[in-house]
Amino acid sequence: MKKNVSLSFMVLFLLLINLTAAEPKQNDKISVEKIDKAKLSKLIKERKGKPLFLNLWATWCVPCREEFPSIVKLTTEYKDVDFIGISVDFPEEVESKIIPFLKSNEANFVSYVNGFEGDEELINLLDKNWNGALPATFIFDKNGKKISFLEGKKSYEEFKKEILKVKEK
Numbered sequence: 001m002k003k004n005v006s007l008s009f010m011v012l013f014l015l016l017i018n019l020t021a022a023e024p025k026q027n028d029k030i031s032v033e034k035i036d037k038a039k040l041s042k043l044i045k046e047r048k049g050k051p052l053f054l055n056l057w058a059t060w061c062v063p064c065r066e067e068f069p070s071i072v073k074l075t076t077e078y079k080d081v082d083f084i085g086i087s088v089d090f091p092e093e094v095e096s097k098i099i100p101f102l103k104s105n106e107a108n109f110v111s112y113v114n115g116f117e118g119d120e121e122l123i124n125l126l127d128k129n130w131n132g133a134l135p136a137t138f139i140f141d142k143n144g145k146k147i148s149f150l151e152g153k154k155s156y157e158e159f160k161k162e163i164l165k166v167k168e169k
Contacts, residue, residue, distance in 0.1 A: 030102050032094045034115030037125055045144040051166045052140040053083045059097045063153035064135040068105050070156035075109050078163055083109035139166050
């Protein structure tokens with residue numbers, strides 16, 4: 001009986017060591033930095049031959065949270081498109097809200113937090129006709145020209161249709 005308990009203990013111990021020694025997942029290394037007008041303008045203009053899927057969201061926005069898994073799924077299918085997310089949560093919420101949300105959704109794309117002087121500056125840079133409602137997605141072609149503006153929660157199929165449009169150009 002003691003041998004069985006000792007053997008079981010040893011197996012459990014080795015299993016625990018193996019689990020703790022496993023490499024961390026990619027999303028364990030998530031970092032979020034502030035983005036401002038100059039940095040976002042550069043990201044849009046300097047496309048390096050790849051379209052850009054830019055999604056603005058917030059942790060407090062229910063439709064944003066609902067569409068987020070579709071965006072994560074798209075990133076695995078379209079490696080030839082850059083995906084960027086910008087959270088409009090407060091910058092001081094990066095560690096407490098934004099990164100935990102990104103980790104729980106296994107976000108595998110570059111994410112920023114809004115560092116613009118004000119909402120109007122961000123809105124005017126992306127689309128003067130946009131009222132600032134979330135979620136909002138902007139898709140730019142490989143030259144930085146805006147091809148699509150999607151306001152409100154969208155489905156995987158709706159996003160895919162817009163990505164295919166920009167890839168055809």
